[in-house]
Amino acid sequence: MKKKILLSAANGPIMKSLIMQLKKNNFYIVGIDTNKIGLASKFCDEFYQSPSGSSKDFLNFVSKIAKKVECVFLYVDEELDNLSKNITNFPSLQKKIILSPRETIQICNNKNDFNYFFKNKNIKLPSIRFRGMNIIKPAIGRGAKNILITDERNVIKMFKENPKYLTQKYIVGMEFTVDCVFDKKGDLVFGLPRKRILSQNVSIVGKVVKHKKILSEIKKISSYLKFYGPINFQFIENKKGLWLIEINPRLSGSVIFSIKSGFNPIEMSYQIHQNKKITFPKKINYKETHIRFWESVSQ
Numbered sequence: 001m002k003k004k005i006l007l008s009a010a011n012g013p014i015m016k017s018l019i020m021q022l023k024k025n026n027f028y029i030v031g032i033d034t035n036k037i038g039l040a041s042k043f044c045d046e047f048y049q050s051p052s053g054s055s056k057d058f059l060n061f062v063s064k065i066a067k068k069v070e071c072v073f074l075y076v077d078e079e080l081d082n083l084s085k086n087i088t089n090f091p092s093l094q095k096k097i098i099l100s101p102r103e104t105i106q107i108c109n110n111k112n113d114f115n116y117f118f119k120n121k122n123i124k125l126p127s128i129r130f131r132g133m134n135i136i137k138p139a140i141g142r143g144a145k146n147i148l149i150t151d152e153r154n155v156i157k158m159f160k161e162n163p164k165y166l167t168q169k170y171i172v173g174m175e176f177t178v179d180c181v182f183d184k185k186g187d188l189v190f191g192l193p194r195k196r197i198l199s200q201n202v203s204i205v206g207k208v209v210k211h212k213k214i215l216s217e218i219k220k221i222s223s224y225l226k227f228y229g230p231i232n233f234q235f236i237e238n239k240k241g242l243w244l245i246e247i248n249p250r251l252s253g254s255v256i257f258s259i260k261s262g263f264n265p266i267e268m269s270y271q272i273h274q275n276k277k278i279t280f281p282k283k284i285n286y287k288e289t290h291i292r293f294w295e296s297v298s299q
Contacts, residue, residue: 002028003270006066009075010047011038014202014292018256019043025267030069032062053079059086063093071270072097073230075250077109077140098229098269100182100249107225108247111166112139121224123217124243128160130169137166171245173238177203178214179251179258180233181268186226189272190280191215192263194254196234197289202253207289208261217242229273230255230265257290 003026009015010031016039019029023045031044034052041047048065051057053076062083066072072093074080084102087094099105107117118125126135136148136159149170150156159165180191193214198205218233221244232252234245252258255265262281271278 002026004028004030004069004071005266005270006030006032006062006069006072007044007075008032008050008053008073008079010040010044011035012075014253014256015040016043017292018259021256021259022266025264027266028069030065032065054082058082059090063090066093066096070096071273073251073266073269074099077248077250080105080250081109096273098273100228100231101226104225104227105249108249110139111137111141111246112163114246115166115168118224118244123221123224124241126168126171126243126245128166128168133170134167135170139164139166171236171238171243173236173243175199175245176211176214176235176237177206177252177254178218178233178235179255179263179265180218180227180231181265181272182222182227182229182231183272184228186222186228188215188219188222189278190263190265190268191218192258192261192284194257194261194290202292203257204292205289206254206257208257208284208286210286213242217244221247229269254290254292256292260290261285261288 005027007029011033020043022029029044030046031040032048032050033040034050036049051061084099084105107113115125115128133149133151134156138146156167160167175196176193177196178191178193181189183189193209193211195207195209196203197207214235227249230251232248236243236245258265262284268278
């Protein structure tokens with residue numbers, strides 16, 4: 001019997017390869033997206049255009065579509081925020097959605113809240129009081145969109161005074177993305193780090209590696225915040241240590257790299273949510289480099 005799941009953002013450019021891989025793993029995919037133009041209708045088993053993830057209509061829409069599946073995975077931050085605020089009003093959906101607690105989503109989705117929450121914890125964050133090169137990011141945003149790197153003090157001062165942005169020290173080093181799965185108690189079940197070698201909003205080239213220090217740091221972070229299901233962490237490492245950059249309480253855009261390496265966060269999260277026996281990876285292809293490429297399709 002096929003495992004029926006719902007995936008949002010199904011028309012995103014990263015989704016075709018993920019959906020095709022999941023179907024090979026005996027998943028039945030119900031895809032949704034606010035954009036009706038794309039390949040989801042061809043590659044998903046079912047596809048539905050959704051209302052905006054931040055709207056009231058989205059809540060009723062997902063609750064209705066979720067009746068078709070066993071588990072719901074949301075990819076869009078606005079969707080996570082909206083549902084985490086209102087999920088108790090939808091008990092049937094609450095049983096199916098794989099979602100971290102409201103506090104976790106709120107802190108992770110706002111970079112200023114994130115920085116304030118962790119500043120007094122034993123976690124290394126880039127300084128927000130630095131006179132050299134700074135990186136300026138929207139407080140609420142994803143990917144590498146609308147990011148500015150500058151050492152111009154007048155520009156930095158202007159953005160520091162705007163609560164819609166976070167300004168902090170620009171850290172140079174090797175960037176890591178870590179796909180993780182947490183159980184219902186908030187304990188880390190499995191995590192797989194990879195070097196982010198080349199990226200364009202999402203990772204284009206990544207290399208899976210062993211990194212016990214990163215996994216130890218994630219366990220420490222999870223003592224402060226409770227996570228559930230698939231979560232991805234981003235760090236930068238240099239000679240001065242390991243810096244936490246951000247946490248996304250959802251699947252990563254490059255989760256396909258982990259799946260190709262032998263770890264499937266969707267499969268494991270599904271098993272945990274359905275109270276099934278967890279299948280741990282038999283072998284991880286460490287040091288394997290994964291390269292993503294786009295292809296053009298006419299409709």
